[in-house]
Amino acid sequence: MEVASKPIFNTLNRPALYTDFYELTMAQGYFLSGRKDEQACFNYFFRDLPFDGGYVVFAGLGDFLEILENFRFHDDELEYLKEQGFRPEFLEYLKDFELEVSIDSVKEGEIVFPLEPVVQVRGNIIQTQLLETLLLNILNFESLIATKAARLKYAAGERKVLDFGLRRAQGFGGIQASKAAIIGGVEATSNVYSSFVHGIPASGTMAHSWIQSFDDEITAFRKYAEYYPDNCILLVDTYDTLASGVPNAITVAKELEEKGHKLQGIRLDSGDLAYFSRKARNQLDRAGLDYVKIAVSNQLDERLIKSLLGQEAPIDLFGVGTRLVTGHETPALDGVYKLTSVNNEPKLKISENVEKITLPGNKKLIRYYDDRGRFYGDGIMLKEEGTVDTIYHPYYPAKHTKVTDFESEMLLYEVMRNGELTDGVPTPGDSAKYAKQRLEKLNAEHKRFDNPHIYKIGISKKLMDLRDELAQSLKKNN
Amino acid sequence: MEVASKPIFNTLNRPALYTDFYELTMAQGYFLSGRKDEQACFNYFFRDLPFDGGYVVFAGLGDFLEILENFRFHDDELEYLKEQGFRPEFLEYLKDFELEVSIDSVKEGEIVFPLEPVVQVRGNIIQTQLLETLLLNILNFESLIATKAARLKYAAGERKVLDFGLRRAQGFGGIQASKAAIIGGVEATSNVYSSFVHGIPASGTMAHSWIQSFDDEITAFRKYAEYYPDNCILLVDTYDTLASGVPNAITVAKELEEKGHKLQGIRLDSGDLAYFSRKARNQLDRAGLDYVKIAVSNQLDERLIKSLLGQEAPIDLFGVGTRLVTGHETPALDGVYKLTSVNNEPKLKISENVEKITLPGNKKLIRYYDDRGRFYGDGIMLKEEGTVDTIYHPYYPAKHTKVTDFESEMLLYEVMRNGELTDGVPTPGDSAKYAKQRLEKLNAEHKRFDNPHIYKIGISKKLMDLRDELAQSLKKNN
Numbered sequence: 001m002e003v004a005s006k007p008i009f010n011t012l013n014r015p016a017l018y019t020d021f022y023e024l025t026m027a028q029g030y031f032l033s034g035r036k037d038e039q040a041c042f043n044y045f046f047r048d049l050p051f052d053g054g055y056v057v058f059a060g061l062g063d064f065l066e067i068l069e070n071f072r073f074h075d076d077e078l079e080y081l082k083e084q085g086f087r088p089e090f091l092e093y094l095k096d097f098e099l100e101v102s103i104d105s106v107k108e109g110e111i112v113f114p115l116e117p118v119v120q121v122r123g124n125i126i127q128t129q130l131l132e133t134l135l136l137n138i139l140n141f142e143s144l145i146a147t148k149a150a151r152l153k154y155a156a157g158e159r160k161v162l163d164f165g166l167r168r169a170q171g172f173g174g175i176q177a178s179k180a181a182i183i184g185g186v187e188a189t190s191n192v193y194s195s196f197v198h199g200i201p202a203s204g205t206m207a208h209s210w211i212q213s214f215d216d217e218i219t220a221f222r223k224y225a226e227y228y229p230d231n232c233i234l235l236v237d238t239y240d241t242l243a244s245g246v247p248n249a250i251t252v253a254k255e256l257e258e259k260g261h262k263l264q265g266i267r268l269d270s271g272d273l274a275y276f277s278r279k280a281r282n283q284l285d286r287a288g289l290d291y292v293k294i295a296v297s298n299q300l301d302e303r304l305i306k307s308l309l310g311q312e313a314p315i316d317l318f319g320v321g322t323r324l325v326t327g328h329e330t331p332a333l334d335g336v337y338k339l340t341s342v343n344n345e346p347k348l349k350i351s352e353n354v355e356k357i358t359l360p361g362n363k364k365l366i367r368y369y370d371d372r373g374r375f376y377g378d379g380i381m382l383k384e385e386g387t388v389d390t391i392y393h394p395y396y397p398a399k400h401t402k403v404t405d406f407e408s409e410m411l412l413y414e415v416m417r418n419g420e421l422t423d424g425v426p427t428p429g430d431s432a433k434y435a436k437q438r439l440e441k442l443n444a445e446h447k448r449f450d451n452p453h454i455y456k457i458g459i460s461k462k463l464m465d466l467r468d469e470l471a472q473s474l475k476k477n478n
Numbered sequence: 479m480e481v482a483s484k485p486i487f488n489t490l491n492r493p494a495l496y497t498d499f500y501e502l503t504m505a506q507g508y509f510l511s512g513r514k515d516e517q518a519c520f521n522y523f524f525r526d527l528p529f530d531g532g533y534v535v536f537a538g539l540g541d542f543l544e545i546l547e548n549f550r551f552h553d554d555e556l557e558y559l560k561e562q563g564f565r566p567e568f569l570e571y572l573k574d575f576e577l578e579v580s581i582d583s584v585k586e587g588e589i590v591f592p593l594e595p596v597v598q599v600r601g602n603i604i605q606t607q608l609l610e611t612l613l614l615n616i617l618n619f620e621s622l623i624a625t626k627a628a629r630l631k632y633a634a635g636e637r638k639v640l641d642f643g644l645r646r647a648q649g650f651g652g653i654q655a656s657k658a659a660i661i662g663g664v665e666a667t668s669n670v671y672s673s674f675v676h677g678i679p680a681s682g683t684m685a686h687s688w689i690q691s692f693d694d695e696i697t698a699f700r701k702y703a704e705y706y707p708d709n710c711i712l713l714v715d716t717y718d719t720l721a722s723g724v725p726n727a728i729t730v731a732k733e734l735e736e737k738g739h740k741l742q743g744i745r746l747d748s749g750d751l752a753y754f755s756r757k758a759r760n761q762l763d764r765a766g767l768d769y770v771k772i773a774v775s776n777q778l779d780e781r782l783i784k785s786l787l788g789q790e791a792p793i794d795l796f797g798v799g800t801r802l803v804t805g806h807e808t809p810a811l812d813g814v815y816k817l818t819s820v821n822n823e824p825k826l827k828i829s830e831n832v833e834k835i836t837l838p839g840n841k842k843l844i845r846y847y848d849d850r851g852r853f854y855g856d857g858i859m860l861k862e863e864g865t866v867d868t869i870y871h872p873y874y875p876a877k878h879t880k881v882t883d884f885e886s887e888m889l890l891y892e893v894m895r896n897g898e899l900t901d902g903v904p905t906p907g908d909s910a911k912y913a914k915q916r917l918e919k920l921n922a923e924h925k926r927f928d929n930p931h932i933y934k935i936g937i938s939k940k941l942m943d944l945r946d947e948l949a950q951s952l953k954k955n956n
Binding site: 012014017018019020021022023024025026028029030032033035038040042077080084085125129132133136137138140141142164166167168169170171172173174175176177190191192193195196202203204205206207208209210212213216217223224227228231237238239240241243244248269270271276322326327328331332333334337338339342347348349350351352353356474475477478 | 490492495496497498499500501502503504506507508510511513516518520555558562563603607610611614615616618619620642644645646647648649650651652653654655668669670671673674680681682683684685686687688690691693694695701702705706709715716717718719721722726747748749754800804805806809810811812815816817820825826827828829830831834952953955956
């Protein structure tokens with residue numbers, strides 16, 4: 001069911017106004033104060049791991065880069081801004097706006113952790129500021145859902161997980177949710193739009209309405225099997241799962257066998273899924289239909305999947321909806337986009353909450369490997385630094401680690417230079433493959449659901465000193 | 479800041495494939511089995527109230543109707559479906575597809591309750607089936623957020639609530655979230671895109687980056703006040719709220735006074751908002767700046783707003799982000815779309831969960847008023863029924879209520895007839911006004927946050943009997 005990649009028309013073909021109002025008032029402020037050519041650097045990072053989990057799968061880069069290709073101000077948008085009180089000279093500037101920023105990013109599908117500069121945007125202060133909301137909106141959400149998908153897939157192991165969430169997705173966010181779910185490891189989606197636009201595999205079974213619309217269940221099953229003899233999953237809980245649904249499915253499976261076809265599966269969508277899957281498996285096996293798969297759905301999440309498999313429920317395929325595409329218990333990743341330098345002068349925000357102090361300066365991000373080739377820890381440092389011997393806990397410098405003996409790898413790549421893509425837009429298929437490889441290198445203690453082990457993140461001495469000195473001097477001067 | 483309504487280009491101008499895969503395989507099944515002209519009726523309803531609350535504000539009708547105007551299959555979409563294995567004769571049928579459904583709906587902004595047929599779609603079985611996912615995706619999400627907004631507004635009372643959520647919204651769902659927030663009662667949004675597309679008021683303050691980008695806070699404040707002298711809210715927590723932020727804001731306010739302007743407000747975005755708002759209010763008042771408003775933000779929701787006002791925190795404006803636009807503790811409304819009749823023959827789904835049994839038949843929905851003109855309860859009955867004397871609890875018929883003495887009102891309107899809008903698309907402004915009026919008629923016991931009183935919903939005797947007889951006969955025949 002894999003679909004070839006398509007010429008893409010993303011839904012957000014008018015991204016310039018997809019922003020918070022204050023980005024535009026600040027941009028006008030920079031313009032009016034003659035600062036439009038000052039160079040700024042912003043870092044995208046998050047502070048808290050979603051789902052009380054141990055990691056994040058980074059996603060959204062593909063959509064973000066693709067949407068940037070359309071970043072310009074159209075006449076009707078400028079007219080709107082004029083009505084909002086923006087000044088003619090600034091609107092004239094926006095009219096000729098061409099994106100010239102440079103962007104460093106980890107690869108889509110990378111495993112990332114709190115405080116890390118996952119994306120770094122460099123360019124003039126107006127352009128870098130104007131991208132804030134668009135970047136946050138896309139990267140926060142897609143990373144959230146890719147992470148949820150990876151957790152579901154981790155629970156399901158070799159069993160398949162399908163995305164059934166569009167009907168409960170948060171509006172048009174469903175388009176991105178299904179794509180991000182694929183990046184995180186889900187096998188296919190029910191979402192045809194995302195399949196069409198993003199070239200990801202689509203899949204589906206049948207709804208209760210199909211069965212209700214016929215006079216009886218067996219006729220409904222027979223008709224479906226007639227049209228989809230090799231791709232037929234029968235929904236068995238419309239009237240009575242064990243007394244009617246499964247026996248009727250068995251009848252149809254036998255009829256299909258006579259015509260040289262095989263019933264693909266049955267689906268359970270209500271009741272106790274452990275109990276019913278076991279009973280249904282027995283009925284199917286006794287009828288010699290051990291090849292007929294059992295799919296289940298109904299408010300599933302990673303913990304329920306783990307529980308079902310822990311009970312040895314004979315389930316082959318999990319359809320996950322609401323709790324995949326919304327993130328459920330954590331419906332937002334808390335990623336932020338913070339100014340880290342202006343004209344190469346490092347910048348800092350202090351705030352009333354200590355943990356909200358930011359890391360200043362242009363940066364690089366390095367991953368260290370242990371002797372088994374697995375992720376050992378990550379180091380954040382200033383771009384201009386050479387090899388670093390030791391990384392320090394961001395808040396408790398007494399905790400530090402020597403990193404000289406580890407293999408290491410730079411994680412940030414320049415994906416856009418002066419407004420031009422350096423290496424195209426990552427496809428969901430490539431990003432999914434990359435995420436899978438990377439998750440294999442992440443130790444199990446970071447992947448478990450309860451109290452996962454905290455992954456080691458350190459900063460260089462130079463970065464720490466810069467942050468602390470800057471904080472001191474800002475406190476003094478303000 | 480109100481914006482005139484615009485010619486709208488909604489983001490979803492290609493809605494035909496915005497659906498679950500099985501809707502299309504079922505549609506092809508209906509087509510191949512010669513049932514394409516059979517008439518079906520589907521009901522949209524939900525089972526559980528979000529946020530442990532007492533009601534839902536219905537929203538999304540405007541977007542849904544508007545998007546339906548674009549409902550047709552384009553060549554590239556048909557090509558995609560061909561690659562997915564759909565048959566030539568069905569694709570030929572889709573090529574000429576023109577929407578001919580009729581839709582009954584409550585007004586956008588109406589207050590609705592579990593089990594009620596909020597929207598009823600009638601038409602041929604293929605068209606009514608194909609709209610399922612699109613309808614659910616839009617109505618579930620926008621109703622969820624409108625409801626959250628109404629709760630925030632209920633907590634804030636006369637104080638203003640602004641939507642600041644786009645950066646943490648679930649991707650493109652943010653476009654709808656901001657519109658739904660306005661329908662639910664929020665005063666304005668930071669979301670420029672939604673303001674532009676939907677003609678809703680936009681608003682904003684400034685970010686930390688503006689302040690960081692200058693050498694010191696006072697210069698940053700002065701510059702902003704220079705460009706926005708009459709519309710200036712200064713963010714005071716970048717370095718030290720009480721030692722630097724508020725004193726600098728006071729200096730700038732005095733300078734503005736000298737030029738004949740007034741500082742609009744300050745914003746607190748970290749720390750204890752009750753403590754800092756009181757301290758800041760004192761500093762401002764002592765400086766003779768009692769007109770300067772205090773805005774706050776940072777992970778607010780309705781309970782925090784209620785708590786802050788309960789502590790008499792002197793706050794004038796609440797900026798709410800993540801917890802408004804995602805729904806936070808309830809990130810999805812569980813609305814479903816169920817087949818209730820085929821060729822006027824009522825249909826039912828039983829399922830393994832008793833509470834999932836549906837109400838059959840084409841319906842009407844009636845609201846009863848108490849003698850103070852407030853909502854007393856709602857009755858669900860069959861469309862063909864005349865006046866009903868008594869309504870019954872849907873599951874415990876021993877609980878019933880005589881309704882002959884109450885004023886009543888029909889809640890469902892035919893908004894689309896044979897594919898044509900009967901009365902245009904509701905605007906967010908009109909829907910917001912309607913929701914406000916309706917919320918005033920809902921008693922406080924249904925609006926409180928903790929254990930709200932359950933609103934009375936009843937069904938007619940005829941509908942109950944039909945449901946129970948149908949369930950019996952389906953159990954027997956399957």
